[in-house]
Amino acid sequence: TGSSRPQRLLKAVQRNAAKGDPQSVISAIDYFCRHSEWAMNVGDEKGSILDSVVSEVSPTTALELGTYCGYSTVRIARLLPPGASLITLEFNPDYAAVARQVIAHSGLQDKIHLVEGPSGDSIPKLKERFGITSLDFVFLDHWKDRYVPDTKLLEECGLLRKGSVLLADNVICPGAPEYLDYVRNNPRYESRYFQSHLEYTNVEDGLEKSVFLG
Numbered sequence: 342t343g344s345s346r347p348q349r350l351l352k353a354v355q356r357n358a359a360k361g362d363p364q365s366v367i368s369a370i371d372y373f374c375r376h377s378e379w380a381m382n383v384g385d386e387k388g389s390i391l392d393s394v395v396s397e398v399s400p401t402t403a404l405e406l407g408t409y410c411g412y413s414t415v416r417i418a419r420l421l422p423p424g425a426s427l428i429t430l431e432f433n434p435d436y437a438a439v440a441r442q443v444i445a446h447s448g449l450q451d452k453i454h455l456v457e458g459p460s461g462d463s464i465p466k467l468k469e470r471f472g473i474t475s476l477d478f479v480f481l482d483h484w485k486d487r488y489v490p491d492t493k494l495l496e497e498c499g500l501l502r503k504g505s506v507l508l509a510d511n512v513i514c515p516g517a518p519e520y521l522d523y524v525r526n527n528p529r530y531e532s533r534y535f536q537s538h539l540e541y542t543n544v545e546d547g548l549e550k551s552v553f554l555g
């Protein structure tokens with residue numbers, strides 16, 4: 342049978358990006374998605390907003406929900422301070438396999454821990470598995486109806502501390518209405534919407550940044 346879109350995206354990275362150069366991996370994926378096949382990466386426009394939030398937070402410990410092909414994984418990891426690390430959760434083994442190779446091509450594998458499995462199983466094990474006390478930054482980009490349950494799980498597991506920053510993709514398109522309701526009407530969060538566009542299109546979308554107040 343034929344290749345999958347993630348496999349074709351990986352080929353485009355291996356052909357067009359310089360090994361060990363994260364920016365060229367990002368550019369190769371954006372080019373592929375603009376000129377060959379659309380894919381659900383956060384993209385370059387929303388990616389610039391992601392970059393600015395990651396740079397501002399400069400997290401020691403970061404978590405990503407939904408690795409997919411590893412595009413935002415590379416975007417985040419390339420901006421981490423020395424000694425910092427990104428944990429990324431992915432439950433589809435085929436996507437995880439592609440992401441591992443994209444990450445390897447970027448040369449950032451030493452800063453990234455890709456954990457295969459559903460977030461509901463992995464989140465409660467993060468403290469013991471990685472010896473962390475709390476998360477400085479969380480990027481939510483997995484199934485949109487899982488943003489609220491997983492945010493509640495992060496709270497319950499004591500993984501959020503005063504000042505932890507959550508950044509959620511797609512709050513307009515495809516949309517995460519329950520999540521917006523949760524973080525905007527909850528006194529324990531200070532939320533702000535960053536208007537942008539759905540990756541590689543001019544459809545409205547945006548990111549919601551929410552600071553946990555403890």
Ligand SMILES: CCCNc1ncnc2c1ncn2[C@@H]1O[C@H](/C=C/CNC(=O)c2cc(-c3ccc(F)cc3)cc(O)c2O)[C@@H](O)[C@H]1O
Nearest residue numbers: 381407409430431432433436459460482483484487514515
């Ligand atoms: C047990 C389910 C919840 N826990 C989970 N734990 C670990 N990984 C999980 C995951 N859920 C989903 N995933 C993974 O995250 C990824 C899923 C992302 C879902 N994203 C979207 O649906 C999405 C969709 C669009 C989109 C927008 C417009 C449109 F016309 C078509 C698509 C744009 C985006 O930016 C998106 O992020 C996959 O790799 C999936 O395997």
Ligand SMILES: [Mg+2]
Nearest residue numbers: 383482510511
């Ligand atoms: Mg997304």
